[in-house]
Amino acid sequence: MATNMSSVKSGAAGAATFADSDSRKFRYFEPRGRRATHYEDVTVDVQPDPERYLMQDWIISFPDGKGAYVKEWTAAKSSNWHAFRAPDQEWERTHYQRQSTIEGMIQNVVQNARRAGAPARFDKAWVKVLQTHLGAWKHAEFGLGTSLMQAQRYGYTQMINNAILTNSSYKLRFAQDITLYLAEIGIDIEGFDDSAGKTAWLESPIWQPTRKAIETIMGATDPLEQYFATNIVFEPLVGELFRSGFIMQVASSNRDFVTPAVVSAAEADYERNLANTVDLFHLLCHDDEHGQANQQVCEGWLAKHVPLGRDAGQHLQPIWSEPRAKPVPFTDAQAHAQDRLAAIAGELGLNLPKE
Amino acid sequence: MADGLTLNKITAQRGIPVTEAAKKIADLGWNPSFVQEAMTFPTDYKITKAPKDPMKQVLRSYFPMQEEKDNRVYGALDAALRGDMFRNVEPRWVEWMKLFLAIIPFPEISAARSMAMVGRLAPGEDLRTGFTMQMVDEFRHSTIQMNLKKWYMENYIDPAGFDITEEAFGKCYATTIGRQFGEGFITGDAITSANVYLTVVAETAFTNTLFVAMPSEAARNGDYALPTVFLSVQSDESRHIGNGHSMLMSMLKEPENHLLLERDLKYAFWQNHAIVDAAIGTFIEYGTTNRDKTKESYAEMWHRWIFEDYYRTYMLPLEKYGIKIHHDDVHEAWKRITQKFYVHTVAQFFAVGWPVNFWRIEAQTDKDFEWFEHKYPGWYAQFGEFWKWYEKLSHKGQTNILFNGDVGYVYPHRCWSCLVPCLIREDLTVEEIDGQLHTFAHPIDAWTVKTAFAGEYEGRPTPAMGRFSGRREWESCYHGWDLADCIKDLGFVRTDGKTLIPQPHLRFDDREMWTLDDVRGHTLQSPLITLREMTPEAREKHIAEYKAGFAINPCN
Numbered sequence: 001m002a003t004n005m006s007s008v009k010s011g012a013a014g015a016a017t018f019a020d021s022d023s024r025k026f027r028y029f030e031p032r033g034r035r036a037t038h039y040e041d042v043t044v045d046v047q048p049d050p051e052r053y054l055m056q057d058w059i060i061s062f063p064d065g066k067g068a069y070v071k072e073w074t075a076a077k078s079s080n081w082h083a084f085r086a087p088d089q090e091w092e093r094t095h096y097q098r099q100s101t102i103e104g105m106i107q108n109v110v111q112n113a114r115r116a117g118a119p120a121r122f123d124k125a126w127v128k129v130l131q132t133h134l135g136a137w138k139h140a141e142f143g144l145g146t147s148l149m150q151a152q153r154y155g156y157t158q159m160i161n162n163a164i165l166t167n168s169s170y171k172l173r174f175a176q177d178i179t180l181y182l183a184e185i186g187i188d189i190e191g192f193d194d195s196a197g198k199t200a201w202l203e204s205p206i207w208q209p210t211r212k213a214i215e216t217i218m219g220a221t222d223p224l225e226q227y228f229a230t231n232i233v234f235e236p237l238v239g240e241l242f243r244s245g246f247i248m249q250v251a252s253s254n255r256d257f258v259t260p261a262v263v264s265a266a267e268a269d270y271e272r273n274l275a276n277t278v279d280l281f282h283l284l285c286h287d288d289e290h291g292q293a294n295q296q297v298c299e300g301w302l303a304k305h306v307p308l309g310r311d312a313g314q315h316l317q318p319i320w321s322e323p324r325a326k327p328v329p330f331t332d333a334q335a336h337a338q339d340r341l342a343a344i345a346g347e348l349g350l351n352l353p354k355e
Numbered sequence: 356m357a358d359g360l361t362l363n364k365i366t367a368q369r370g371i372p373v374t375e376a377a378k379k380i381a382d383l384g385w386n387p388s389f390v391q392e393a394m395t396f397p398t399d400y401k402i403t404k405a406p407k408d409p410m411k412q413v414l415r416s417y418f419p420m421q422e423e424k425d426n427r428v429y430g431a432l433d434a435a436l437r438g439d440m441f442r443n444v445e446p447r448w449v450e451w452m453k454l455f456l457a458i459i460p461f462p463e464i465s466a467a468r469s470m471a472m473v474g475r476l477a478p479g480e481d482l483r484t485g486f487t488m489q490m491v492d493e494f495r496h497s498t499i500q501m502n503l504k505k506w507y508m509e510n511y512i513d514p515a516g517f518d519i520t521e522e523a524f525g526k527c528y529a530t531t532i533g534r535q536f537g538e539g540f541i542t543g544d545a546i547t548s549a550n551v552y553l554t555v556v557a558e559t560a561f562t563n564t565l566f567v568a569m570p571s572e573a574a575r576n577g578d579y580a581l582p583t584v585f586l587s588v589q590s591d592e593s594r595h596i597g598n599g600h601s602m603l604m605s606m607l608k609e610p611e612n613h614l615l616l617e618r619d620l621k622y623a624f625w626q627n628h629a630i631v632d633a634a635i636g637t638f639i640e641y642g643t644t645n646r647d648k649t650k651e652s653y654a655e656m657w658h659r660w661i662f663e664d665y666y667r668t669y670m671l672p673l674e675k676y677g678i679k680i681h682h683d684d685v686h687e688a689w690k691r692i693t694q695k696f697y698v699h700t701v702a703q704f705f706a707v708g709w710p711v712n713f714w715r716i717e718a719q720t721d722k723d724f725e726w727f728e729h730k731y732p733g734w735y736a737q738f739g740e741f742w743k744w745y746e747k748l749s750h751k752g753q754t755n756i757l758f759n760g761d762v763g764y765v766y767p768h769r770c771w772s773c774l775v776p777c778l779i780r781e782d783l784t785v786e787e788i789d790g791q792l793h794t795f796a797h798p799i800d801a802w803t804v805k806t807a808f809a810g811e812y813e814g815r816p817t818p819a820m821g822r823f824s825g826r827r828e829w830e831s832c833y834h835g836w837d838l839a840d841c842i843k844d845l846g847f848v849r850t851d852g853k854t855l856i857p858q859p860h861l862r863f864d865d866r867e868m869w870t871l872d873d874v875r876g877h878t879l880q881s882p883l884i885t886l887r888e889m890t891p892e893a894r895e896k897h898i899a900e901y902k903a904g905f906a907i908n909p910c911n
Binding site: 008010011012013014015016018019020021022023024025026027028029038041042043044045046047048052053054055056057058059060061062063065067068091092093095096097099100102103104106107111114115138139142145146149150151152153154158161162165166168169172173175176177179180183184187194198201202211212215216218219220221 | 366368369370371375376379380382383384385387388389390391392393395396397413414415418419421422425429439441442443444445446449460461464465467468469470471472474475483484486487490491494495496497498499501502505508509510511512513514515518519520521522524525526531534535538539541542543577774810818819820821822823824825826827829832849850851854856863864865868
């Protein structure tokens with residue numbers, strides 16, 4: 001302490017007692033629980049709004065007069081947009097820790113498998129499945145990632161946008177994980193066609209309904225519709241169907257213990273993203289003022305995206321017949337996907353469109 | 356082990372070269388054929404050439420790298436506490452962090468949001484990973500800075516001000532200046548905001564003063580936390596600069612973009628100068644207790660980083676692409692920083708406004724005077740008496756400096772463009788826009804509002820360009836209010852309901868701390884409302900007097 005103006009010889013907490021010398025918590029927001037979590041402290045109110053606390057309003061507007069963030073960018077309404085807290089409580093440190101752990105896990109698994117010569121022992125029919133269908137799937141993950149990257153600009157609070165941002169980050173990471181994984185095992189497998197996946201994605205009748213479902217999400221202009229359609233509709237109907245219902249259950253029977261480890265990361269990602277999405281839409285669908293209207297909005301989104309998801313899932317059926325070993329029938333996986341969707345919709349109190 | 360044999364060599368296996376990996380990842384995108392993506396972010400620019408990613412990074416290496424950087428940051432924060440950093444920290448410095456850290460997380464997260472805009476507008480997917488990394492980086496910056504602020508609040512002697520930080524951000528006259536910066540990244544023409552204003556100018560030029568110069572000064576004041584966090588933040592910026600430059604090169608390919616680029620470089624450079632230099636210059640020059648004459652002043656650093664590194668090596672080469680560079684503006688900014696004492700007038704204004712701040716400002720002393728005069732010849736004649744007044748009036752029982760007529764300070768008009776007041780008095784510019792008078796700190800500020808942020812630029816329609824909006828003059832919000840009621844409304848009162856969060860000193864003692872009662876009885880006035888209410892003759896006289904400047908009375 002060098003300044004001659006100060007009355008105390010230390011800048012440390014507790015060096016003096018005076019008004020608010022013990023005010024050591026952020027006191028401008030209500031924590032969701034009894035005490036603010038670390039996530040809340042570093043997240044809440046960083047994106048302000050004229051109700052909290054922009055006294056001078058937004059100070060730059062778009063040509064139509066709208067400010068930096070407006071409620072009308074989504075059809076959903078809320079009596080308190082600021083109530084949402086992401087259940088995964090993700091902030092930068094936890095995000096990097098988790099993403100980095102996943103990357104480390106995948107690289108260890110793939111390196112060790114390659115060192116042991118595992119890819120060369122994959123069943124030949126299974127190799128075709130990987131290069132074509134897992135190769136096509138990476139584009140679906142990428143499409144969702146870019147769509148969510150777009151959506152994270154538009155939400156009304158920091159909590160909503162950051163949850164969408166981390167979701168986008170997980171999707172884009174996984175799209176790259178698959179890309180690099182296939183490229184690496186391709187080195188060890190003679191005749192592996194790394195371009196087959198994109199060709200299937202763009203041309204195969206099996207994948208066109210999935211591409212259509214993804215492009216419909218990408219083309220939506222309502223950010224919460226994009227978030228809803230991704231996690232409430234597409235993921236259970238198509239994402240989990242393909243990842244858990246097919247890859248993770250069928251791979252080992254075809255002498256592949258590697259791919260399920262790579263894909264399992266995305267399933268864990270989805271559990272967290274689903275929890276965040278359900279929590280947000282539960283709040284909206286049970287909002288005292290706007291709950292009913294929001295249920296109608298969500299059911300409108302279900303009516304738009306569920307048929308696309310069902311169609312996409314149905315068209316994937318031939319894939320289940322391609323491997324040599326077929327331990328699970330498509331119908332079981334599809335039934336599981338339908339149950340999962342029904343359970344999620346039930347959690348939100350939403351009615352699904354009839355098949 | 357045999358000579359030259361290492362574990363890496365034994366266990367090495369063939370992999371994908373980085374260039375090949377980046378190429379495969381760039382191939383993840385496709386042109387949608389079922390449903391087209393909506394162009395929700397308007398721009399008047401035309402971009403047909405896909406930008407290239409010079410860094411060729413992939414997320415697989417990005418996340419572990421960032422985690423490692425985080426580990427170092429958080430380890431250092433723990434070490435700082437174990438080393439009892441706060442025992443030796445200079446409160447003069449940490450107090451300014453209440454303002455700085457209230458502002459900066461919003462521009463950071465705005466930058467994350469803006470990656471959606473450039474990601475959607477850039478053709479091809481080559482740079483998608485770059486934008487993704489920047490999006491996550493900015494999320495990192497925003498929350499790591501919030502964490503630092505929480506850490507200061509938990510460990511610094513006076514947490515008041517940190518404890519209301521985001522609420523204060525929405526209300527304070529000074530934070531609105533920072534908001535002009537952050538909102539500039541996300542609103543209006545998407546390329547103007549997310550590429551030129553954010554990346555090409557703010558990140559490429561001004562993060563050097565923000566994230567490199569400031570940490571150096573922090574360290575000189577016993578604060579090792581800020582350098583740890585902000586140099587880590589700055590290490591991400593080189594990637595962002597690469598993104599911005601790559602987009603810029605794509606835009607340069609279209610000759611019809613050149614006019615808009617010239618407009619945006621002019622706007623962005625001037626406004627970054629007006630905002631960033633005002634804030635960071637003040638923190639560095641007035642928040643420090645270190646008066647080592649061998650260290651660089653803010654002006655000297657500005658010349659090195661902005662004039663030499665940015666203007667001469669980044670902007671000037673753009674001329675070979677046919678872009679007209681605004682040389683005069685750069686020289687004018689330099690003149691403002693040196694001859695016109697821009698930073699010093701800002702610090703003076705913050706000090707005058709102390710009752711409506713949410714941090715403490717300590718008076719400058721003889722030791723400071725000597726350094727300022729050494730670095731900025733002529734400083735003492737203009738500012739010496741003021742800071743003597745400030746010290747004298749820092750004691751309870753005095754009339755606060757904002758309303759003390761003995762001082763001679765004339766409260767300034769607010770610039771409608773950069774929101775910093777019109778502190779270089781002779782440069783005051785008054786313009787009528789849509790039938791209303793507005794005040795500007797400089798003719799370029801008036802140009803920004805009237806010419807750049809308009810539906811047409813030099814005969815070319817610019818329908819995507821944003822508009823300046825909101826209640827831009829903070830003083831208008833409290834026109835006719837009693838000062839004590841204003842402070843209460845702002846929420847800048849400690850939880851005892853009477854002691855002010857701001858104090859004009861560093862005396863941590865209730866007996867010395869100003870309360871609402873000590874500032875009651877003074878009515879705030881909006882200079883703009885007052886100006887608009889004047890008769891034309893009175894207004895002309897007022898403007899002439901304002902431009903002539905003022906003199907601080909001797910303080911005895």
